[in-house]
Amino acid sequence: MAGTSTAPAIEASGLIKLFGKNRAVDGLDLRVPAGTVYGVLGPNGAGKTTTVRMLATLTRPNGGQATVFGQDVVREADAVRSRVSLTGQYASVDEDLTGQENLVLLARLLGHRKSAARARADELLEAFGLTEAAGRQVKNYSGGMRRRLDIGASILNTPDLLFLDEPTTGLDPRSRNQVWDIVRTIVAHGTTVLLTTQYLDEADRLADRIAVIDHGRVIAEGTPGELKSSVGAGTVHLRLRDPDQRAKARHVLTSMLGAAVHPESDPTTLVARITVAGDDAATEQAARVLGELAVAGITVDNFSVGQPSLDEVFLALTDRTTGTQEVAA
Amino acid sequence: MTTLSPAGTDSPSVFSPTPETMGALLARTDRPRRPSALAASAAFCWRAMLKIKHVPEQMFDVTVFPIIITLMFTYLFGGALAGSAREYLQYLLPGITVTSVLLITMYTGMGVNADVAKGVFDRFRTLPIWRPAALVGALLGDVLRYLLAATVITLVGVALGYRPAGGFVGVVAAIGLIIAFAFAFSWIWIMFGLLLRSEKSVMGISMPVLFPLTFLSNVFVDPKTMPGWLQAFVEVNPITHLVTAARGLMAGNGDITEITWVLGSCAVLLVVFGTLSMRLYNRK
Ligand SMILES: Nc1ncnc2c1ncn2[C@@H]1O[C@H](COP(=O)(O)OP(=O)(O)OP(=O)(O)O)[C@@H](O)[C@H]1O
Ligand SMILES: [Mg+2]
Numbered sequence: 001m002a003g004t005s006t007a008p009a010i011e012a013s014g015l016i017k018l019f020g021k022n023r024a025v026d027g028l029d030l031r032v033p034a035g036t037v038y039g040v041l042g043p044n045g046a047g048k049t050t051t052v053r054m055l056a057t058l059t060r061p062n063g064g065q066a067t068v069f070g071q072d073v074v075r076e077a078d079a080v081r082s083r084v085s086l087t088g089q090y091a092s093v094d095e096d097l098t099g100q101e102n103l104v105l106l107a108r109l110l111g112h113r114k115s116a117a118r119a120r121a122d123e124l125l126e127a128f129g130l131t132e133a134a135g136r137q138v139k140n141y142s143g144g145m146r147r148r149l150d151i152g153a154s155i156l157n158t159p160d161l162l163f164l165d166e167p168t169t170g171l172d173p174r175s176r177n178q179v180w181d182i183v184r185t186i187v188a189h190g191t192t193v194l195l196t197t198q199y200l201d202e203a204d205r206l207a208d209r210i211a212v213i214d215h216g217r218v219i220a221e222g223t224p225g226e227l228k229s230s231v232g233a234g235t236v237h238l239r240l241r242d243p244d245q246r247a248k249a250r251h252v253l254t255s256m257l258g259a260a261v262h263p264e265s266d267p268t269t270l271v272a273r274i275t276v277a278g279d280d281a282a283t284e285q286a287a288r289v290l291g292e293l294a295v296a297g298i299t300v301d302n303f304s305v306g307q308p309s310l311d312e313v314f315l316a317l318t319d320r321t322t323g324t325q326e327v328a329a
Numbered sequence: 330m331t332t333l334s335p336a337g338t339d340s341p342s343v344f345s346p347t348p349e350t351m352g353a354l355l356a357r358t359d360r361p362r363r364p365s366a367l368a369a370s371a372a373f374c375w376r377a378m379l380k381i382k383h384v385p386e387q388m389f390d391v392t393v394f395p396i397i398i399t400l401m402f403t404y405l406f407g408g409a410l411a412g413s414a415r416e417y418l419q420y421l422l423p424g425i426t427v428t429s430v431l432l433i434t435m436y437t438g439m440g441v442n443a444d445v446a447k448g449v450f451d452r453f454r455t456l457p458i459w460r461p462a463a464l465v466g467a468l469l470g471d472v473l474r475y476l477l478a479a480t481v482i483t484l485v486g487v488a489l490g491y492r493p494a495g496g497f498v499g500v501v502a503a504i505g506l507i508i509a510f511a512f513a514f515s516w517i518w519i520m521f522g523l524l525l526r527s528e529k530s531v532m533g534i535s536m537p538v539l540f541p542l543t544f545l546s547n548v549f550v551d552p553k554t555m556p557g558w559l560q561a562f563v564e565v566n567p568i569t570h571l572v573t574a575a576r577g578l579m580a581g582n583g584d585i586t587e588i589t590w591v592l593g594s595c596a597v598l599l600v601v602f603g604t605l606s607m608r609l610y611n612r613k
Contacts, residue, residue, distance in 0.1 A: 056455055060612065081457040082363070092452040094376070096383050105379075108372040109456050111361035127350040137383060153452065158355045182351070189355040 007070030009034040009161050009192040010055060014064030017050050017216075024050040026216035027064065032194055032209075034069070034160075037187050039207030039224075040196040047216035048196040049089050052163050055194070056086040068161060085154035089165040089196075091146045092153075093138050099149050100125060100134040103156065110157050124152045128182075144175030151182055155191075162186060164195040168202060180206060204228075212317060219317050230316075236272045236286055238293075239302035243267035249298050256289055273316075274305070366459035373466020380470075390436065391478040395429040399485050402549065410550060415490040422486040422493075423503060423575040424548030427568060429482055430475045430511050431543055435535040437471045438518025439528045446527070454610070461607055468515055475511045479504045495581035503578035506591060510571050513595035516602035523609040547572050567594040 010032035017025040025047045032038040042048050053059040055066055057077040066073045068080045086092075093102045100121055107117035125134045128148040133141060138149065147167065154162055164183065168176040183206055187193050197203050203210045204224040212220040212227065220227060236257075240249055246267060253261045253272045261272040272289075274282045286305045293300055364372070381387060402425060407414030441464065444450050453463045483491075483500060493500050517538075521531050545559065546568040552560050563569050567590075574587035 058451060058454055078457050081455055082360075084455065086451070086455050088448055088451050090448045092448040094449050095447065096380050097376070101379050105372060105376055106452070106456075108375075109364060109369055109453070109458055109462075111364045111368075113361075116361070123354055127354050155355065157360050185351040186355060189352065191355070 007034075007067070008032060009036075010038075010066065010068055010194065011070075012051075012055065012064065012066035015051065015054060015061050015066055016063035017047075017054060017059065018062045023216055025054070025061070028213065028216060029218060030066075030211060032192065034192050035190060036208040037183070037193045037195065037206050039203030039210040040194065040213060041198070041200060041203050041210055042196070042213040043198060046213045048213065049165055050216075051213070052086065052088075052165050052194070052196060056084055056163050057081055058086070083160040084163065085157075085159035085161075086163040087147075087150045087154045087165065087167060089169070091138075091150050093146065093150055095139040096137060098135050098137055099130050099141070099145075102138060102149065103153060106153050107156050120156060124156065128152045142175075144171055144178065147171060147175065147179060148182070151179070155186060158189065159191055161192045161194065164193060166196055166198065169198065176202075200224075214317075235306045236274060236289060237302070237304045237306060238270040238272075238300055239266075240268045240270070241299040241301050245298045246270060248296060249293060252292050252296050252298070253289065256292060257285075268301070363457055364459075366462060369458040369462035370466040370469060373463050374469040375466075377467055377470020378473075381474075387436075388474070388477075391433055391474045392481050394433075395478045395482045396485050398429050399425050399482050399489075403489065406549060418486060418489055418491045421549065422482070422491045423579050424546070424572045426479050426482045426504070427507055427510075427572050427575060428543045428548050429478055430507055431514060431568070432539055433475060433478055434471075434511050434515045435518050435532060435539060436474075437468060437515045438520075438522035438531045438535065440467060440471070441519050441522030442525065442528045442531050445523060450610075460611065461603075464519055464606060464610060468512065468519070471515065472508060472512055475508050476504070479507060493579040493581070495579045495583075499579050499581050499583075502583065503575040506578065506588065507571065507575055510567075510591055510595055513598040513602075516598060516606055520602050520606045520609065523606055542566060542568055567591070570594070 008031055010030055012028060012030040015025050015028040015030075016023070028047070028051060030038075030040075030051075040048050040051065050059065054061045055068065055073060057073050057080050060074055069083060071079045071083075073080050093099075094105075097105070103121035103124055104117045107120045108114070112120055122131075122134070125131050128151075130145060130149060130152070133145060138146060141149065151164070151167070167183070168179050171179065180202075183193060183195070193206075195203075195206065207224060209221070209223055210227055211218045220230065222230070236253075238249065238253075240246055249270055250261055253270065257272050257274065261270060264271060274285055282305065286303075290300065290303055399422075402421060403414050403418050406421075407417035411417035411420060444463075444467075450463060483504070495503070518531065518535055521534055525531050525534065546563055546566050548568070552563045552569075555563065570587055570590040571594075574584060574591050577584045577587060
């Protein structure tokens with residue numbers, strides 16, 4: 001279990017990975033305390049997979065260093081391998097074999113004897129609801145089943161640190177919920193989890209802390225609450241009955257919320273960023289906006305308050321680093 | 330759960346991970362000792378056997394293909410080169426066995442490439458096991474395929490009238506030597522399998538290497554009639570030495586110099602391409 005050492009689960013400083021001239025990971029710092037769930041959030045190409053692969057000893061960094069439970073991922077790779085598991089972004093199970101054969105093979109590679117490997121595989125198939133599909137080739141599995149098998153393969157030996165690279169991308173809501181449940185159970189047993197995702201919502205639900213990365217660097221780090229409040233509590237989406245009233249509505253919003261109002265391409269809609277932090281304050285501010293619009297005689301067909309999306313977190317964060325560009329919605 | 334649910338459909342309504350079942354799994358901290366190099370390789374060899382079970386078509390190239398090659402060359406060249414097909418077979422069989430087996434080695438590289446492309450190796454590479462095990466194990470599986478091809482050809486040869494003077498022991502020794510060479514030779518394709526982008530490019534590179542190497546040798550004809558420059562190439566071609574050694578063993582008069590030559594080239598191939606392959610495997 002992770003409690004045997006006091007070193008953080010992951011400590012990385014100045015990690016660099018180059019692909020030719022492409023700086024996929026460009027001076028990344030990360031500190032993941034043991035026993036927590038850490039979310040790494042970023043858009044396509046941000047360097048999430050590359051980072052995870054370096055930390056899981058699959059790829060060697062070109063610069064910087066990283067330790068897992070105090071052991072260096074390059075110099076002590078074998079020691080690191082015995083404590084971590086990786087469920088990659090793309091399923092790394094063998095399509096030609098059955099679910100059961102996949103697990104038995106991996107169990108044997110972990111040193112279980114033939115009968116013990118079989119027993120362990122069957123237990124896992126049972127726990128992951130795959131008993132019925134155990135004898136079918138993995139190429140006939142659905143995306144959700146494949147994910148479950150892949151995660152199951154990662155906990156054949158309970159790892160101290162589990163990497164999950166976009167574990168729910170491409171899954172339907174039900175399968176996504178199943179994966180979340182699985183992750184929570186794994187964490188409850190003391191395994192540290194580092195998961196990457198493109199969804200703020202997912203990181204919010206599962207992670208104790210989040211690092212937002214872009215262009216191979218951490219551009220923000222903190223608890224989900226800290227991150228969201230640094231961006232504002234979300235956005236107000238308005239649909240007006242009369243497009244002619246949009247200019248007036250925009251004026252009302254601008255005077256109440258500041259400059260962060262964006263007319264959408266649809267002539268009846270407006271999107272504005274809420275400027276106060278905290279869920280309660282945000283709801284209150286949104287209510288006041290609605291009241292003020294009614295006073296101004298503007299008919300609102302649809303009004304909704306959205307959580308800040310990754311887009312918004314992202315735009316806000318990149319706004320900050322590149323100065324104060326106006327963001328087109 | 331019904332047993333009638335069609336392949337590919339999920340039964341998510343039935344599945345929800347219960348903390349109890351998952352908990353029992355995760356509570357286990359009994360970690361067995363890591364497997365030995367041999368045990369890990371054996372597990373990967375088992376994987377190769379399972380693949381044969383699930384995709385039996387892949388046995389076509391180690392059974393039907395060698396038979397076709399043997400029949401084709403025996404009857405194509407037999408009359409012209411040796412007076413009769415049966416006569417020619419006495420000369421051709423050891424060489425055609427070498428040719429067939431070496432042509433098949435290319436599939437090893439294609440298999441490795443497919444594993445890399447599908448990400449299967451990623452999981453293997455995060456396991457704390459003897460590093461070459463995945464490659465060695467896959468190759469051991471292929472060695473069984475090579476062995477099958479060699480056996481099939483020998484049996485076809487005997488059925489057509491091949492009578493090795495070395496008898497059973499001589500043939501077994503010759504096949505053993507051929508398989509040993511094929512094992513070492515395969516590392517060339519493993520290296521390309523790890524290096525190149527697609528299975529097609531592995532095949533694309535292996536053909537222009539394999540064809541000259543097997544044909545510009547003493548497999549089909551005695552090199553004495555060839556022009557000098559070609560003879561020079563044939564002389565240094567390791568395939569020529571392998572064929573001469575195998576012929577000797579099958580004929581019951583194994584030439585120790587030739588056998589040493591073959592074993593020496595095995596060692597060189599293993600050291601050079603085995604090392605390069607492992608370097609690529611680790612760096613991927
Ligand atoms: N093997 C590779 N060879 C060349 N370039 C690569 C390789 N792997 C990744 N890259 C590049 O490195 C950058 C980071 O890629 P990476 O896969 O780490 O991003 P990501 O955050 O995981 O993205 P996604 O959300 O799409 O999975 C990208 O520009 C990508 O094109
Ligand atoms: Mg990725």
